[in-house]
Amino acid sequence: MPATRQPIPTSGDRRTAVDGNPGVFLRELRTEKGWTLAEVSERTRIPVSTLSKIETGKMSLSYEKLLRLSQGLEIDITQLFAAATSIPAATHTATGRRSITPAGEGPSIKTATYNYTYPSADLLNKTLNPMIIDIKVRSIDDFGDLMRHSGEEYVLVLEGECEFHTDMYAPSHLKTGDSAYFDASMGHGYVAVGEGPCRILSVCSATDADLKSALHPVDAE
Known part of the structure; x- marks a missing residue:
């Protein structure tokens, strides 16, 4: 029975949620490893067209795809899961604007x-x-x-x-x-x-x- 491959530690700790976008995470990982989409497809058994849509944010990641990417690319699934589910923090700052107009009043x-x-x-x-x-x-x-x-x-x-x-x-x-x-x-x-x-x-x-x-x-x- 072949030994189970263990996830290889990468700089994923700083990429667990790149703008809350798993596609950005995947693209950065490919660039770091020098992989083409075809090579990632061969490793993960996910079609190139699907991988391209994931990277461009046109397709979300199901749990099955998360698992395939984790196993095929030898990375911790929690890195992908965090990127797929994290929500960017709101950037709007409350101004405190408020106006109360009594009934019948106003120009x-x-x-x-x-x-x-x-x-x-x-x-x-x-x-x-x-x-x-x-x-x-x-x-x-x-x-x-x-x-x-x-x-x-x-x-x-x-x-x-x-x-x-x-x-x-x-x-x-x-x-x-x-x-x-x-x-x-x-x-x-x-x-x-x-x-x-x-x-x-x-x-x-x-x-x-x-x-x-x-x-x-x-x-x-």
């Missing part, structure tokens, strides 16, 4: 179609821009040109009902609690329906300057 802008209230206006350079919008217009004929701006938009009906118009889809009737998410570069507008008021929450990923440039003419009052 406002009145236009011919909407009355806007801006919560969290004290935070500059926001990734998202929330707006509370009271819809004044009740006919798309009175709306004028549909609005459009960069980014994406989410809208939630807080009170009443409205029609959601775009230049690419038929109008959608939204009731209290209904919502929509869409590409805001598409022409869009909201029209109140029914007898009561209609209020919506709109959250846009566009910059504040871009949003204000897209407003309909501001009321003189």
Whole structure:
């Protein structure tokens, strides 16, 4: 019975998790040993195409492949296992940004179609821009040109009902609690329906300057 081959110590201790990527580990080991993919394939009985996908991060390692690599390349399986399962540490640092807006407060802008209230206006350079919008217009004929701006938009009906118009889809009737998410570069507008008021929450990923440039003419009052 042939003797069992023992794993050969390598510099794997410093490579147990190269950016959490076993493909990087394998490529560095091949370079160190001077092996070609064909030679690794012969040693491990793993096809060259599969090895290439592993090295480029296009294929994950199953336990069977981990075992074949460990035995064929004579390395400790824990080195590969650590590289296959480790998760890179988060690099994002919390900024502590926070804004609280009491109900009914925030700067406002009145236009011919909407009355806007801006919560969290004290935070500059926001990734998202929330707006509370009271819809004044009740006919798309009175709306004028549909609005459009960069980014994406989410809208939630807080009170009443409205029609959601775009230049690419038929109008959608939204009731209290209904919502929509869409590409805001598409022409869009909201029209109140029914007898009561209609209020919506709109959250846009566009910059504040871009949003204000897209407003309909501001009321003189």
